[in-house]
Amino acid sequence: MSKVVFITGASRGFGKLWAEAFLKRGDKVAATARNISALDDLVSTYGDNILPVQLDVTNRPDNFEAVNKVVEKFGRIDILINNAGYGLFGTVEESTEQQARAQMETNFFGLLWVTQAVLPVMRAQKSGHIIQVSSFLGLTTIPMLGVYNASKFAVEGLSETLASEVAHLGIKVTLIEPNGFATEWAGASAIQTDNTIQDYTPVREAFGESGSDPSIWGKPEATVAPILQIADSPNPPLRLLLGKVAYHGVVQAYTKQLEEVETWKEVSIAAHGH
Template sequence: MAKTIFITGASRGFGKLWAEAFLKRGDKVVATARNTDTLNDLVKQYGSNILALELDVNNREASFAAIAKAKAHFGRIDILINNAGYGLFGAVEETSEQEARAQMETNFFGLLWLSQAVLPVMREQRSGHIIQVSSILGLVTLPVLGLYNASKFAVEGLSETLATEVKQFGINVTMIEPNGYSTDWSGASAFQTQGLELYGPLKQAFSESATPDTWGKPEATVDAILKVVDSPNPPLRVLFGKVAYNFVKEVYAQRLASIEEWKEVSVTAHGH
């Protein structure tokens, strides 16, 4: 049965790739972008099955209005995919207030506004699926991506809580946690802080640590997203990419070992 899917950040990368995959199989898609000209090719090819909306997810009022337009146009919203976001590269010490706030506005607050906006629609339907495009960097961290890491950790905490609150209404929540992919995320879509010289060697080492195999192929995520969307019992979390799987597994093993090592201190700190 065809689904109605609302997806943000659909101008390029995962957003556009997935929007096209949904349309190709007959789903109805509400695709948002800051510039809807980037969606003209999909509108031309898929006509009335796609609704292209201009949206800056940082604007809470506009986010609620976009959800209302989508509901009025297609009659329902089965799935919300919060995909809009960008990477801010730079050491924590280098990051300006404006850069830090802007990163959180888009990656965290934009996702929050749309999640809030769609919930009344899905509650009324007694069904729905909110998919948050998080990152492995919402579970583990890398240097020179401190604010990006923080924004995705915030997404994880919010979404895990949300899942427990809305399950009673027949609404599922899934966090997709990709490793790096060969999209514009680290290129045209990325922002860089004004660098301090003392972090130069760290940044160079970080840059040189990536190999061609580090980056996943965006096209390989299409089958994966379709499986998540079609699952009758979707997961709360799903990693995308073999680097994500290996990295998270290794770090979590280290965390558990450290928790056990400090168990006596932890238990004594309870007081009784």
């Protein structure tokens, strides 16, 4: 039986790639974008199986309207893929208030609003799968992406909590945690801070050098099979890392965290007081 898939940020990158993958196999897709003309090619190929929806996820009421349109068209929503988001590059101190707030508005609050809009539909169905596109930088961090890291850490906490709240309703939650991929995430989709501070030049240069290694960037097409597998799984994981950089980076970070927890174990336990 075909699924109804609601994907945000579907105009390019992962969103468009995954939307087409679902359409190719016969699923129905509601694809949102700020500029839906970017979806014209999919509409011409897949016709009524795709519903383009113009949407700015930061506008909470518009998310509810978008969900209503999808239900009117397709009757249900089986899978939500919260993919809309972008990167903010710059040190923590260099990030402006406007940039920091805008980053959280899209990456965290936008995801929250879409999730809240879809949940009543899935509760009524007693079924559904919410797939949140986070990042391996929601589990560990790298310099020059502090506010972005924070937005994804927030997505992790929200979604893990949500999973525990909706499991008894037949709703599943999965966090997708990619490393860097050769999409426009670090290019046209990204925001760079202008307020450069000289003291951070060594950090900035080291970051630039690390990103110049082509082997760290995954191939977007390689994510299609894992996404379809997760979407079809009767028992999907809460978390799925995408890419070898993500896997090794998270294992290393967690190992170091556990070692530090054990090193300070006695101090931690003594702090309980009894």
